[in-house]
Amino acid sequence: MPLLRPLSRRCLASRGPLAALLLALSLAAPAQGAPAAGAQPAAAEQQPGKRPQNKRPAARRSSADGKGETRAARSARAKEKAKERAGKKRAARRDEASRAERGGTDAGADERKPLSKGAPNRGRLTGAVRLRSSRHLKTREGARTWGLPVLVKTLRRAAFQVAKKHGDSALLVGDLSARAGGALDGHNSHQTGRDADVGFYVVNSKGKNLRTDRFVAFDDEGNAIGLPGARFDDARNWALVQALLEDRQAGVKYLFVTDALRARLLAHAAKKRVPADLRARAAAAMMSPRDADLHNDHFHIRVMCPPSMRGACIEESLARPACAADEPKKALDSAAPAATEPDIYGVPSR
């Protein structure tokens, strides 16, 4: 190696006595990987089929190449670590998606403690969680989808339950609340993270599930308005009501829907021999509040104040329970609870 000696001598001059000693030793010894004449073959060669003992790159075994080899080893280790990190990230993403499907928490959360302050039609929200689309739930484009964690989880679980039972289902969700609550365009309530609008499940003229990206309105016979041949899906919509009411963690208080669709759903439940106590609860929760929007194209779901928020969270709307946009402003000035809202365990007023 004629070029090595002059180079090494320059290194010797610049790196001091220890480098000089190492250099002298390396020059005196046979080169790594090139055994001297008469030397025994490597152990791996003596035992064919057996893995070599040391799989590390040559860079780590040899000191002859010094800095260059160390860099190569470092690079190999860095690549291994990067691969490992990427694997962990993929696994975390899979876990998160799976949690979301089952109703777990969402990454896009306000860090503060969740709190619903005030009444549904005059209040604020902190610690909101954002509802995002998942396999069985789609948020409508442009929807404001912040809510109390209990509401967000309830919607995810219910959508999952319907899909589990009927397959190929996606619950279309419209507005919940703004991130910090307060007045929301187009709604009277939806101010404290306890309200959500969800579209009805729809079937086509052949009875097959029909996915839409907008809320579809239905007449009293269950025919879609403006979507010829499409119909109200009694089975899936009842499954949604059932999932919401049977969810012990949910605390669903109201499901606003027109009288006609409420009657359809209760008739379907009776036909399917759903236990009477569940049908009674459904009858109590489903209602069509006076002077509110006509809920013929969506359910308005409201959850109760979580027990931990008592004192700050006001259960009922101050004047009227609806999410109507056209409520007279003067009605908000009244602090009297709405007379039209029954208790979930009471008798529905209409």
Ligand SMILES: [Zn+2]
């Ligand atoms: Zn609403």
